[in-house]
Amino acid sequence: MKKRFAILASIACVVALFLAAGLYAGTSCPDVIEMENQEAFDGHRMPVVAFDHGTHYKADGYGIGCGECHHDENGEPLAELKEGDEAQGCFECHNGTGPGTPKDFMGPPPDAEALNSYYTAIHVNCVGCHKQQGGPVACNQCHVKPE
Numbered sequence: 001m002k003k004r005f006a007i008l009a010s011i012a013c014v015v016a017l018f019l020a021a022g023l024y025a026g027t028s029c030p031d032v033i034e035m036e037n038q039e040a041f042d043g044h045r046m047p048v049v050a051f052d053h054g055t056h057y058k059a060d061g062y063g064i065g066c067g068e069c070h071h072d073e074n075g076e077p078l079a080e081l082k083e084g085d086e087a088q089g090c091f092e093c094h095n096g097t098g099p100g101t102p103k104d105f106m107g108p109p110p111d112a113e114a115l116n117s118y119y120t121a122i123h124v125n126c127v128g129c130h131k132q133q134g135g136p137v138a139c140n141q142c143h144v145k146p147e
Ligand code: HEC
Pocket: 013, 016, 017, 027, 028, 029, 033, 051, 053, 056, 057, 064, 065, 066, 067, 068, 069, 070, 081, 082, 083, 084, 085, 086, 087, 088, 089, 090, 091
């Protein structure tokens, strides 16, 4: 049941993305986002990540500010965002396609050119924070094999 909800929710999120241009001002995303960007990757080699978005930002979860992850076209944090607001997908700016290698995000911070890669930007965001704040950094803790 839980799994089914996540699938439906991720469809709702995609719909929201398509309609974001006009009709659905203020559409928010579901709590759990199925991270399966099919434009960035020519098929997924790893199990798809179910990102618990809600738990990351909610006050009774980890309480992380929206601006820790969402920023503007200059990379400045969107600190004034609040629950229910729209936000751009990461791939709208970090639109370099294809997977890199773990070296791209396990080592020193990459430069702007390397960050153009969606693969690199997303891993630097997730893993970079986890290294500091204690979230998972092992591949299979995020890329969890379906039961
Ligand atoms: C820990 C990082 C993190 C935090 C904190 C966070 N988000 Fe997100 N958010 C993401 C990621 C990653 C995605 C997926 C984007 C994608 O697939 O390109 C996302 C997706 C979204 C989407 C859907 C965008 C789309 O592609 O349609 C909205 C809307 C959103 N976030 C709003 C918020 C708001 C409002 C807050 C604060 C209340 C917030 N987020 C906090 C990381 C975060």
